[in-house]
Amino acid sequence: MDIVRAGAPVIELVKLCYAAGRPPLLVGRHGVGKSELIERAAEELKIGYISRDLSLMEAVDLTGLPKMNGATTKYLPPAFLPTKGKGLLVFEELNRCDRYVRTPCLQLLTARCLNDYTLPEGWLPVAAINPADDDYEVFELDGAMLSRFVQVAVVPDQAEWLQWAERSSIHPAVVNYVRTDSTIFDAPDSNPRAWKYVSDVLHAAKEAVDYKTTRAAIVGLVGDKRGVAFLKTLKQTDRPLAAEKILDSYGSHRAEITAWIKQGRTDLLDQTLRSVEVYLQPKSDYEQVQSDRKRWTNLCAFLGDLPGDLRKGAEQRLKERGYDIPRPAKKKGKK
DSSP, rough: OOEETTTTHHHHHHHHHHHHHHOOOEEEETTTTTHHHHHHHHHHHTTEEEEEGGGGTTTHHOEEEEETTEEEEEEOOOOSSSSSSSEEEEEEEETSSOOHHEEEHHHHHSEEEEEEOOTTTTTEEEEEEEEETSSSSSOOOOOHHTSEEEEEEEOOOHHHHHHHHHTTTOOOHHHHHTTTTTTTTTTSSSOHHHHHHHHHHHHHTTTTOOHHHHHHHHHHHHHHHHHHHHHHHHTSOOOOOOOHHHHHHHHHHHHHHHHHHHHHHHHHHHHHHHHHHHHHOHHHHHHHHHHHHHHHHHHHHHHHEEEEEEEEHHHHHHHTTTOOOOOOOOOOOOO
């Protein structure tokens, strides 16, 4: 099973499976965003989206109820099953429901029909599950069912999440904190969904809720270690600079960078650098900056001002991505 990063890569995979008519099975830990990414794929395809949690359903909820039709029996399908148009029919918790619920799903996956119901041609079954390991109470799916799917392992991606977060009104303190640590999503509790919930808490708290209450809520979402570390950043008066400030108006912030260098504030310098690197990760964004004389000059000046170890690290990461290395303009009088 190949690994696909959560974000645009998963959306593109779902869109490809839809075009090919092959159901995808997204396998990933809780909080990665599997369901949200499937829904975003449907939005980009401009098609419908229906989702059902199979762990809450009985077999009859899928097969429908029988009804006498003269001398024969006809099954009346449940109302949620589509009868026209195009879309994604999403089965959540496929490996958490009982076998007698999974069996009807197999028929839908194989023949696109179930008793007297036929899934319209424009609809594709999709499934999202947690992995079968010690952390989850799930059943092993048998080979017959798995063979009907395009199986991929979905893992969180910091850069993809940050791009989404900056478009989605996620609290700036959360964005800044997630940006500073490439291991932010390594622990199960510290997952993308949990940090979205932390943002919700901060937006709701503002100044009307006391610190202890806010602390309890945040620790309850991302765990003691991450929660305490994040809360410490809320007390800091200094904040790292966003990538846009470096690229669009570095001259206005250069004195701040210089002061941090003199003060030895490598934490703020590193966080600001990471913000710029995340911004430049998509090749299209990097090329846009490179083609914009003002932004490219600002980027060159910023990297040139950084202490040697930070600058060399940044240049190495750009080189690894196949990008040109921004070089600061030589000062007059120097060869």
